[in-house]
Amino acid sequence: MPPPALPLLPGEPGELAIRLRGVVKRYGPITAVDRLDLDVPLGTCVGLLGPNGAGKSTTMRLLTAQSIADEGELEVLGFRLPAESKAARAQCGVTPQLDNLDVTLTVEQNLLVFTHLYRVGRSERRAAIETALKLANLVDRRDSRVDKLSGGMRRRLLIARALVHRPRLVLLDEPTVGLDPQVRQELWALIDALRAEGTTILMSTHYIEEAQRLADTVLIMSHGQRVAAGPPAQLVAEHAGSEAVEVYGSPGRLTEVEAEAAAAGLRTRRTGTSISVLGVEGADGRAPEGERRPANLEDVFVLLTGEQID
Amino acid sequence: MATAAERPRKLGRLERPALTGVLVREIVNYSSYWRSATFSSTVEPTIYLLAFGFGFGSLVSRVAGYDYVEFVGTGIVATAVLFSSAFAAMFGTFIKYQFQHTYDAILAAPVDTEELVTAEVLWVASRAGVYGCVPLLVSMVFGLDPSWGMLSVPFIGFLAGFGWACFGIMIAGFAKSIDNFNYVISAVLTPLFLVAGTFFPLDGLPRWAQIAGEFNPLHHCVELVRHAAFGWEGWSDAASVAALVAFGLVTWRVAIYAMERKLID
Numbered sequence: 001m002p003p004p005a006l007p008l009l010p011g012e013p014g015e016l017a018i019r020l021r022g023v024v025k026r027y028g029p030i031t032a033v034d035r036l037d038l039d040v041p042l043g044t045c046v047g048l049l050g051p052n053g054a055g056k057s058t059t060m061r062l063l064t065a066q067s068i069a070d071e072g073e074l075e076v077l078g079f080r081l082p083a084e085s086k087a088a089r090a091q092c093g094v095t096p097q098l099d100n101l102d103v104t105l106t107v108e109q110n111l112l113v114f115t116h117l118y119r120v121g122r123s124e125r126r127a128a129i130e131t132a133l134k135l136a137n138l139v140d141r142r143d144s145r146v147d148k149l150s151g152g153m154r155r156r157l158l159i160a161r162a163l164v165h166r167p168r169l170v171l172l173d174e175p176t177v178g179l180d181p182q183v184r185q186e187l188w189a190l191i192d193a194l195r196a197e198g199t200t201i202l203m204s205t206h207y208i209e210e211a212q213r214l215a216d217t218v219l220i221m222s223h224g225q226r227v228a229a230g231p232p233a234q235l236v237a238e239h240a241g242s243e244a245v246e247v248y249g250s251p252g253r254l255t256e257v258e259a260e261a262a263a264a265g266l267r268t269r270r271t272g273t274s275i276s277v278l279g280v281e282g283a284d285g286r287a288p289e290g291e292r293r294p295a296n297l298e299d300v301f302v303l304l305t306g307e308q309i310d
Numbered sequence: 311m312a313t314a315a316e317r318p319r320k321l322g323r324l325e326r327p328a329l330t331g332v333l334v335r336e337i338v339n340y341s342s343y344w345r346s347a348t349f350s351s352t353v354e355p356t357i358y359l360l361a362f363g364f365g366f367g368s369l370v371s372r373v374a375g376y377d378y379v380e381f382v383g384t385g386i387v388a389t390a391v392l393f394s395s396a397f398a399a400m401f402g403t404f405i406k407y408q409f410q411h412t413y414d415a416i417l418a419a420p421v422d423t424e425e426l427v428t429a430e431v432l433w434v435a436s437r438a439g440v441y442g443c444v445p446l447l448v449s450m451v452f453g454l455d456p457s458w459g460m461l462s463v464p465f466i467g468f469l470a471g472f473g474w475a476c477f478g479i480m481i482a483g484f485a486k487s488i489d490n491f492n493y494v495i496s497a498v499l500t501p502l503f504l505v506a507g508t509f510f511p512l513d514g515l516p517r518w519a520q521i522a523g524e525f526n527p528l529h530h531c532v533e534l535v536r537h538a539a540f541g542w543e544g545w546s547d548a549a550s551v552a553a554l555v556a557f558g559l560v561t562w563r564v565a566i567y568a569m570e571r572k573l574i575d
Contacts, residue, residue, distance in 0.1 A: 064417065066573065084319050086320070086422060089418060089419060090419075094415075094419075099411075100410060100415045102338075102339055102412070104343065105342060109338050112334075113334055116330060116331040116335070117332070117416060117419040118419055
């Protein structure tokens with residue numbers, strides 16, 4: 001039965017690729033996702049940022065109906081979940097956190113399998129595989145078995161595999177976790193290229209730099225809840241100001257700096273080796289001596305999700 | 311480009327493209343391990359055939375009106391079907407779920423658990439139908455006469471293999487760890503395998519054991535294969551087919567239930 005309110009045309013400004021309202025997911029006594037609201041407008045890249053255990057992966061699983069929410073409304077590409085999830089999944093590409101490529105198959109065979117799973121028409125299969133090979137920069141490795149590939153190549157293949165059917169929405173769950181900086185940069189270039197093509201992306205990550213570089217909007221999660229959302233620059237300005245001072249010293253000295261800053265009405269966060277005193281741009285003489293640097297998303301992240309991870 | 315409004319909002323159940331997708335994955339994967347699978351499916355029944363056929367065959371020449379080699383050679387078909395379906399499904403499902411996370415990838419595609427399980431079962435059952443014929447071919451080398459009825463053996467193997475594949479997936483779905491399989495193998499599969507009329511006829515057993523044998527799907531598979539080779543027996547065979555169909559239907563639904571519980575939280 002078609003519902004009364006039909007979704008807007010694809011690509012129309014303001015249409016949401018993902019819309020979550022008051023979503024709750026519990027596992028026994030643990031509430032993994034707690035009254036979560038999430039909007040992903042079509043054509044944008046949204047970063048789901050949070051420490052381990054914040055509920056990012058559960059949120060990703062809810063979007064493919066591999067988890068079923070206990071409460072709340074979920075819509076993906078205008079389809080209501082979980083009832084219409086299969087139709088939504090047909091237009092989504094998913095890159096899981098755990099590599100689940102078929103390792104005894106070749107690169108090309110892995111892509112071929114996914115053209116079938118995602119119902120790419122017979123006449124388009126060849127071209128879809130070629131496009132994916134080019135995108136992942138694996139044209140020369142098409143006949144290599146997956147267990148002979150490097151970690152970076154496997155990740156690229158994992159992303160390319162999610163794109164064989166030209167999905168309107170791509171879900172990337174921790175796309176660069178556990179990779180070298182060089183490989184990570186390579187993947188960022190790949191994701192950025194997708195974004196430039198207008199593909200809608202929802203990406204979960206606990207790497208702040210990743211979110212800052214790639215996401216148009218960031219949603220910070222902690223304990224299953226949304227603690228802040230907005231463009232990275234705006235979040236930084238709002239929560240951490242524009243400038244910070246980094247003070248290094250002995251643990252005793254750092255405690256003193258913390259107390260002094262608190263007395264001067266300035267916010268601080270510990271970085272492990274130093275104290276960052278935030279919002280010093282308007283503090284004149286109240287700010288301690290130290291290295292001045294622009295405030296960043298990491299400041300916001302730690303301020304909002306806490307210094308200790310429990 | 312089609313809009314969401316024009317497309318069906320809800321895709322159907324047991325869709326052909328979804329089944330094909332899962333089957334293609336299995337077939338492409340099979341190209342990388344068919345040698346070892348074929349080796350074990352051929353060698354195992356051959357060893358049983360040689361051991362029992364010649365070992366027992368030297369003690370007893372005729373059983374239930376057949377040459378012992380004929381008796382065992384046809385009976386072993388059910389063993390081959392069991393090994394290539396129940397075991398493949400149990401271990402294959404568990405490994406794909408637990409270690410390879412394959413099902414996470416498949417369920418993120420437009421495939422539901424019901425389709426995933428059904429396609430996996432169709433694949434395993436087809437393989438069991440083919441591998442089930444191997445003992446017959448081996449037995450022919452040792453003197454079993456070919457007959458037209460034997461052409462139905464792949465279909466009998468498929469039917470029995472369907473139920474056993476569902477049984478295997480069901481066990482994998484309920485199992486908490488791969489060690490749990492030991493209970494099932496020792497307490498369920500081994501007795502069913504030995505008391506199926508494969509190596510000795512059930513007629514000589516106590517009455518209660520004969521009645522219990524009627525509830526052993528493997529026994530019905532043994533009977534059907536033997537009758538396919540040496541002559542059909544009407545209603546008795548129809549009842550065996552019905553028993554295998556019932557076994558397949560029940561285990562199919564339970565397997566889907568078990569996997570939904572495991573895969574969707």
